[in-house]
């Protein structure tokens with residue numbers, strides 16, 4: 001029989017070697033409620049939910065579904081208890097259509113398409129989704145893929161839904177749409193658990209908030225009786241100042257001059273059109289825009305990773321040392337004496353090698369600079385240790401494979417490595433995506449430190465509040481064009497938001 005309390009966890013413990021990822025957790029998940037699961041990077045949120053979805057087995061403790069003790073040994077078992085999880089990394093087959101992905105692995109795979117489609121349509125209508133069943137996954141945007149994952153879970157009859165950082169890859173508009181859907185599910189009596197690091201989302205969407213700290217359960221509070229400051233303290237264990245310092249560099253100087261930059265992708269679609277701006281040493285230049293407005297192409301073309309059709313990118317190392325970057329590969333840029341560091345969006349693709357530990361990943365960046373083919377491991381090891389300590393990376397050792405670290409810790413390793421090179425140009429794409437609030441502030445401070453060293457920092461971000469507080473100037477992109485560059489100390493969120501969607505507001509400082 002269904003009860004209000006859908007799931008009860010009693011003393012759940014999960015260890016990985018010497019790491020206690022979850023330590024005797026007692027937590028309840030109720031029907032007709034949205035519960036936020038909050039905690040710093042590596043605090044054990046994903047692990048705990050993976051035990052409910054059958055990916056991990058608890059070492060100790062018990063899971064009760066509707067009051068009955070159960071053993072969930074596989075995701076299939078989880079579905080039998082109507083538990084479905086939407087993971088941080090989607091598990092879809094690219095070459096299949098939406099409909100094929102939805103029924104993948106089910107016995108009714110051979111059902112006729114008409115029947116599948118009508119069931120999918122029914123789900124879409126009920127909760128407010130919009131999807132084309134015949135569309136191939138490789139043609140879908142990130143948000144469409146996420147929608148598909150959710151429908152897949154609902155198709156299997158789940159009424160306990162767990163979403164692991166679903167908004168990390170969504171635009172604010174897409175997030176709003178997702179929240180409407182989650183509210184519809186709640187109204188339909190489903191139990192929803194959402195993991196997010198964004199406290200304003202926690203406040204906006206959830207009925208209750210459960211907090212984990214270093215693998216331990218701290219408590220559950222009603223959202224209406226709490227606030228971001230209190231939640232942060234519960235997460236971290238002490239008071240944290242939630243404001244970003246923005247000192248002014250004495251005299252910012254021109255460092256990177258981009259003129260008439262135009263880039264076209266392999267299908268001939270224009271990604272950047274006639275983009276011109278100057279990034280200054282001693283400044284953080286923010287880049288704002290709705291997802292896919294050319295942010296990625298802009299950074300990659302500066303870093304020598306995206307072909308440039310027209311235009312120039314000049315790095316002014318000093319008066320008589322100017323380097324034209326167009327046409328140079330990353331290695332050639334470095335050989336030309338330009339100190340450039342790059343924190344890409346895709347951490348484990350372009351950034352780090354997942355099977356290697358921190359030391360190995362440090363080596364990857366530095367070995368080409370050395371003369372010998374034989375690696376001097378002492379430098380990278382020392383650096384790995386420094387980053388481990390300074391950024392409080394949660395990992396058993398500097399040799400632990402980065403792919404097994406929690407999402408936020410992977411990002412710390414990458415940012416730490418790039419910043420350690422004391423670059424004169426620092427390019428960052430979504431540097432705090434997936435990071436907990438405390439670590440995000442640590443990263444903001446590191447970027448500001450680089451700026452005060454005289455580095456030209458380019459910061460692509462999605463959180464307008466942060467862009468306005470952290471940056472000196474903000475360049476706004478709209479459909480691959482610059483719609484304006486504004487003084488971050490003088491502009492407003494509304495002004496930037498408007499520029500993101502229309503070129504008419506063009507205004508240059």
Ligand SMILES: Nc1ncnc2c1ncn2[C@@H]1O[C@H](COP(=O)(O)OP(=O)(O)OP(=O)(O)O)[C@@H](O)[C@H]1O
Nearest residue numbers: 016021041042043044045046047404405406407408
């Ligand atoms: N498969 C694994 N093998 C070894 N250690 C693991 C494994 N999965 C998780 N861990 C460790 O367990 C701890 C908790 O990780 P988990 O991924 O649950 O954290 P999280 O709260 O989801 O963090 P984030 O917010 O960064 O996603 C971390 O120290 C992590 O390194």
Ligand SMILES: [Mg+2]
Nearest residue numbers: 045046406407
């Ligand atoms: Mg996680």
